[in-house]
Amino acid sequence: MTASNAPAIPDQTGRTAIVTGANSGLGLVTATELARHGAQVVLAVRNPAAGEQAARSIRSTAPGSAITVRRVDLASVASVRDFAARIAGEHERVDLLINNAGAQSLGTRRTTVDGHEFHLGTNMLGHFAMTGLLLPVLSKGRSPRVVSLSSITHRSAHLDFDDLQLERRFNPVRAYGASKLATTMFGLELDRRLRSADSPITSVLAHPGLSRSNFIDHAWKERGIIGQAMGRLFSLVATQPTEQGALPQLHAATAPGVRGGQFFGPRGAGERRGEVTEVHPSREAADPAAAQRLWSIAAVLTGVSYL
Template identity: 70%
Template structure:
């Protein structure tokens, strides 16, 4: 694939896009570029004040940008349901859902307000519920897409369905990787079910490689000054700018010719950096049996049921 840049994003005029976690990092870049290319972007954010500040900044860069701020905390099913209810009552159709919001907790085990392990609940279960609750509205969209944000860490991860919530032996790094594996499994299984249902919605997946999205600073913030300096040095040497990392999800969201189940990530240095390229999910992520089991588990945990199979 030739190098794809933000300049290659097609005109998005007339399209409505929802970007979760859009006040910083990859989500902010994604929202700004979609708005710059004409989309009406709904900033789905946990902190509405930060969302309004982000909207002002984007408008300053792109006068006339169409932006709406709505409160959404994907770590709370009540918040997800409230947000989805607002969207479905206000809008006839949504064309794009970018499930970008994520959480990385490198401390002790935490849970969401619903009692889910924090990584799993935030990175996957909240977006699973959100997608299901918005699916009818998405199906009325123009060439609608759902983009799920994966991570390189999914390739080293494993889903232990006997301890999916990490209640026995918690390890923050492994829990984060497992949540990103779950997100990848969800994106692929969503594609299978959308195809089987004959839905116009396509499900795509992207990962940013090693990008300066704020997660690295967060990962080192409680480890002392020397560790923080080492983390920043690593960031400068080994990572790529956030704008480059975000191109992968922007490509998945907007590029012509993208198909259901397509997965995009950086094309160089072991998918850590470089131009947007089609990449492969792990063997476990592509396993239909894992997909079916995770889907059933997510339905049971969230109470949101959709695209059921016989």
């Protein structure tokens, strides 16, 4: 499982990378390519058995690669704290954090163990907490970067701060889009704060367009046999291969000259597929006032304050 233009990735020897959700889909492709190019890669996964299977797959592609599997459940701040503490104990520095993991449900509203709306809690709040808790080891990295994974769905989404947890008006598609809007706002506000603090860390964003992976299959599975068939048809007709979808985040993570606050995605129509190019966030995602408000709320909800 390799990306089509993987040779363009610079040598990553000596760099330590953490990839969340690295056991499948975009995360597995990303972790594989980083390992193939010399990075020591930590697979941050909810299911250690699936993580070990992914590690074996990566080692078969990149013999001799340094792969470790560490458990983290992004839907639990306590689990994120345990993960960050373990990483800090095992690594003096981390050079790359790819906030790749994502959750999507097409069912009824549900919450994380901390009581947060499932999409917001997993996709944004979990990564917000992880990034803050790993900031000390990232600050010691060599040209360290944080890559946050957005989605084209953020463009049509809106954050209702009076109903951020969607307790009054829940819709699963709306919830996912809102969580990706929140993630985009987080990545851009992280860049502003890192710059203000004169930090060596670079915060960038990427989105995969519409990519073929088991992420879609899992989401549609909740709608039964007909839903699974619809999901497979959608993947076949509308999406690009996962290997292609991973290229924007690989570019954001490794390309020379990437600047804080840049956003990468496919260059094709609607940013659904195609080669990597710089794209732009929605107007709401780029609003500093809204991002600052979201940041303050996230700090309270997670109990993690930084920058």
